[in-house]
Amino acid sequence: MTKLYKTGKKSLFLIIILMVFITSGFIGAVPVKASTVSTAYFSVDGELIKSNYYMQNGHVMVPDLFFKHTGATVEKNTKYNSIAVVRNNFVALPLEKSYMDYYVKDKNKWVREYLATTTTVINNRPYIPLVVTAKKLGMNVTYDSKIRRTFIQTNTPEKPIAYEKANITEKKIALTFDDGPDKLITPQLLDILKEKEVAATFFVVGEQVSYFPQLSKRMVEEGHTIANHTWDHPQLSKLYTDDVVQQIRSTNEIIEKVTGVKATLFRPPYGDYTLADAIVFDRLGFKNIMWSVDTIDWSGNSAEEILSIVHRDKSPGGIVLQHNFQNSKLQGTVDALPQMIDQLRAEGYEFVTIDGLLK
Ligand SMILES: [Zn+2]
Numbered sequence: 001m002t003k004l005y006k007t008g009k010k011s012l013f014l015i016i017i018l019m020v021f022i023t024s025g026f027i028g029a030v031p032v033k034a035s036t037v038s039t040a041y042f043s044v045d046g047e048l049i050k051s052n053y054y055m056q057n058g059h060v061m062v063p064d065l066f067f068k069h070t071g072a073t074v075e076k077n078t079k080y081n082s083i084a085v086v087r088n089n090f091v092a093l094p095l096e097k098s099y100m101d102y103y104v105k106d107k108n109k110w111v112r113e114y115l116a117t118t119t120t121v122i123n124n125r126p127y128i129p130l131v132v133t134a135k136k137l138g139m140n141v142t143y144d145s146k147i148r149r150t151f152i153q154t155n156t157p158e159k160p161i162a163y164e165k166a167n168i169t170e171k172k173i174a175l176t177f178d179d180g181p182d183k184l185i186t187p188q189l190l191d192i193l194k195e196k197e198v199a200a201t202f203f204v205v206g207e208q209v210s211y212f213p214q215l216s217k218r219m220v221e222e223g224h225t226i227a228n229h230t231w232d233h234p235q236l237s238k239l240y241t242d243d244v245v246q247q248i249r250s251t252n253e254i255i256e257k258v259t260g261v262k263a264t265l266f267r268p269p270y271g272d273y274t275l276a277d278a279i280v281f282d283r284l285g286f287k288n289i290m291w292s293v294d295t296i297d298w299s300g301n302s303a304e305e306i307l308s309i310v311h312r313d314k315s316p317g318g319i320v321l322q323h324n325f326q327n328s329k330l331q332g333t334v335d336a337l338p339q340m341i342d343q344l345r346a347e348g349y350e351f352v353t354i355d356g357l358l359k
Pocket of ligand 1: 178233270
């Protein structure tokens, strides 16, 4: 401070102006208030993705994790305080700065590009420029002013499959139970399945496996398939890619430690995932398993309601979604199961695990 005083009032004024100029991102970028953030649909390879955005000096600014919908991995680099977006190419956007660094493969070097906008954190979410980032990653971006929509073509060669059911005509069907094991519902389901000689698929949560290793072992010992449903059930689209990988890896580690089985099936919590997440499941060697029959049992549906949904939506190759976490709302799941098995068998259905279904 003493140094500043010596330079006199005029210089001090100029220094302050200069500092405001630098921190505001050179070209008059004004700090954005959260109230100026709007929502819109963006077309990504023809799929409409709803996202927050705001405009700054002609730049469409989107939350960093929006880019996961384009298949790019998104990480926060704490060392450099920047957002890394990677897909074929590498783009780094330092927080609260008005430039991006990107890697040029053929020249084997990093290039800095100054922008008329600043990577800004709003409600703890970094916002990054959509168009320049997408272009650096080899995507095409166009804007249709008539319908006021941005179209992104990601040029992703092959997108991983999500299985909602198996494409077969034989009357095979798979029962699946998510979120366990727990000590209230799981033992009852295992008893019924054992008595009826039905093999099911359990998408387990890693943290629950750590609480109930014996029940996890019992699943495998009684012929069921044990599958990965993350460590603590987050919404994967809201996580950086490193955290997604960690959720899956830690869960597979405990499943293998407890049961000796290496799980190869994965179901994202809430069925929520982006293209980047799907690419991660695939890269880690997992099949992404959805469902074709949703019993909505977690809402407290009665056995009758669950049975009528299954009766309505069943089909050859179908995958039935049910749950087994500790909650009295799931009594319907337990009550419905013996009848569900008997009714489907009477119609000629055979029960298989997901591995059996997708063979
Ligand atoms: Zn779940």
